[in-house]
Amino acid sequence: MPRPSIEYPDAMRLVVELSSLYVACDDCGHSRTLKLQNLRQAATLGVHNYMQLCRKIRCSECPKRPPSFRNLTIRPTWISDGALQTVA
Numbered sequence: 001m002p003r004p005s006i007e008y009p010d011a012m013r014l015v016v017e018l019s020s021l022y023v024a025c026d027d028c029g030h031s032r033t034l035k036l037q038n039l040r041q042a043a044t045l046g047v048h049n050y051m052q053l054c055r056k057i058r059c060s061e062c063p064k065r066p067p068s069f070r071n072l073t074i075r076p077t078w079i080s081d082g083a084l085q086t087v088a
């Protein structure tokens with residue numbers, strides 16, 4: 001059993017369990033929210049769990065950088081955490 005990383009305690013949860021994902025860039029202040037549609041699209045592109053998704057995400061305003069150099073604040077909203085009514 002691989003230990004889940006401290007940085008992403010929900011690392012192994014599935015992308016399809018997310019109802020939305022808030023992403024803010026601490027470098028430039030740009031923020032956006034990935035909706036169910038965006039998340040489903042990521043899932044069809046081969047991104048299956050939350051950890052993989054976090055690695056894919058980058059700021060659209062800042063130049064490309066390796067994941068460890070990104071300063072992103074990522075806040076997931078999980079369907080199972082009470083957002084079911086917005087999905088139905």
Ligand SMILES: [Zn+2]
Pocket residue numbers: 025026027028029030059060061062
């Ligand atoms: Zn940025």
